[in-house]
Amino acid sequence: MNGFAWGAFAANLGWSALAAFAVMGVTFAVAVRKGLHRIVDVAWGLAFTAVALATLVASAGEGDDTRRYLVTALTAVWGVRLAVHIGRRGRGHGEDPRYEKMLAKAPGNPNLYALRMVYLLQGALVWLVSLPVQAAAYVSGPLGWVAVAGIVVWAVGLFFEAVGDAQLARFKADPAHRGRVMDRGLWSWTRHPNYFGDFCVWWGLYLFTCDALPAAAVSLVSPVVMSLLLTRGSGQRLLERHMADRPGYAEYVQRTSGFFPLPPGWGRKRERG
Template identity: 75%
Template sequence: MNGFPWAVFGEGVGAAAGAALTVMLITFGIAVAKGLHRIVDVAWGVAFTAVALVSYVLSAGEGDDVRRVLVTVLTAVWGLRLAVHIAARGSGHGEDPRYASMLARAPGSPEVYALRMVYLLQGALVLLISLPVQAAQYIRGPVGPVAYAGGALWLVGFFFESVGDRQLARFKADPANKGRIMDRGLWSWTRHPNYFGDFCVWWGLFLIVCDAPAVAAATVISPLVMSFLLINGSGKRLLERHMANRPGFAEYAARTSGFFPLPPR
C-alpha cells in the first residue's frame, strides 16, 4: 500500500465541509421561505452525496480509480434514495413534531436557533460521518478483499433499509392498518430494519478504507458515531420512546429483536 497523502486529504476535507455547509444553508433558506423545517431531513442524504462527489473530483490522480468510483457510487445511491424516500413520505404534511417542539422552546429567534441546532449541527455530522468516504478517494493501493466485503455489507444494509421503508410505506397506505403496529416482513425480524440497514451501510463504507490500516484507525470514529445515533441517539431510542404507549407495541417489542435481525420469538 503506497503512502497516504494526508496533506492533500486535509485540503479535501475542507472542500467537503464547504459542500456540506452549502447544502445545509440552501436548505435553511428554502425551509424559512416555506416555514417548514422538516425538509432538512431530505438534505441529509443530499449532503452526503455532495461530499462524495466533491471528494471524487478533488481526488482525481491521487487515489485508486476503482475505489474512488465504488465509494462514490455507493454513497450517492444511498443518499439520493434516502432523500427521495423522505421527500415522498413528507409530501403534503405539515411540520415534523420534533422540529415544532424544538422551535417552540427556542430561546430568542426560532430561525437562528434552528440554523445553529439543526442545520449547522447536521452539516457537521455529515462531515464527520463521511470521513471514510472522503478518505477512500485518496487511498492509492488497489482494492482488496476487505473493501469488497465492505461493498457486500453495504448491499445487505441497502436491502434492509430500502425494502423496510417500502414495506412500511405500503402498510401505512392501507387505511385498515390505521393505529396498528407494523410487524410484517422485515419488521417481524427487527423493530428497525431501516436503522439496521443504515448501520450496515456505514460500516460497509468504512471497510472500504480498511485496506489502509492507518486511514481506518483515523476514521473509525465515523461509523461509531453513526451507530450511536442510530441506536442510542435520534434513531431507535427516540422512536421507541414515542411508540411506547401505542396499543400493541409492548407485545411487538417482546417478540421482535430490538435492532439486529433475529427470528420472531
C-alpha cells in the same frame, strides 16, 4: 498495505465541509421561505452525496480510481434514495412534530435557533460521518478483500433500508392498519430494519478504508458515531419512546429483536427455553 495521501486528504477536509454546509445553507434558506423545517431531513442524504462528489473531484490524480468512483457511487445511491424516500413521505404534510416542539421553546428567533441546533449541527455530523468516504478516495492500490466485503455489507444495508421503508409505506397506506404496529416482513425480524440498514451501509463504506491503516484509523470514529446515533441518539431510542404507548407495541418488543435481525418470535422462544 496500500499508501495514503495524508496531505491531499487534509485539504479535502475543507472541501467536504464546504460541500456539506453549502447544502445545509441552501436548505435553510428554502425552509425559511416555505416556513417548513422538516425539509432538512431530505437534505441529510443529499449532503452526503455532495461530500462524495466534492471528494471525487478533489481527489483526481490521488488514490485508486476504482475505489474513488465506487465509493462515490455507493454513497450517492444511498443518499439520493434516502432523500427521495423522505421527500415522498413528507409530501403534503405540515411541520414535523419534533421541530414544531423544539422551535416552540426556542429562545429568541426560532429560525436562527433552528440554524444553530439543526442545520449547522447536521452539517457537522455529515462532515464527520462521511470521513470514510473522504479517506477511501486517497487510498492507493487496488481493492483488497476487505473492501470487497464492504460492498457486500453496504448491499445488505441498502436492502434492509429500502425494503423496510417500502414495506412500512405500504402498511401505512392501508386505512385498515391505522393505529396498528407494523410487524410484518423485515419488521418481524428487527424493530428497526431501516436503522440497521444505515448501520450496515456506513460500516460497509468504512471497510473501503481498511486497505490502508492510516485511512482506517482516521475514519473509524465515523461508523462508531453513526452507530451511537442510530441506537442511542435520535434513532432507535427516540422512536421507541414515541411508540411505547401504542397498543400492541409492548408485545411487539417482546417478540422482535431490537436492532440486529433475528428470526421472528426469538424473544418468546428464548423465554420458553
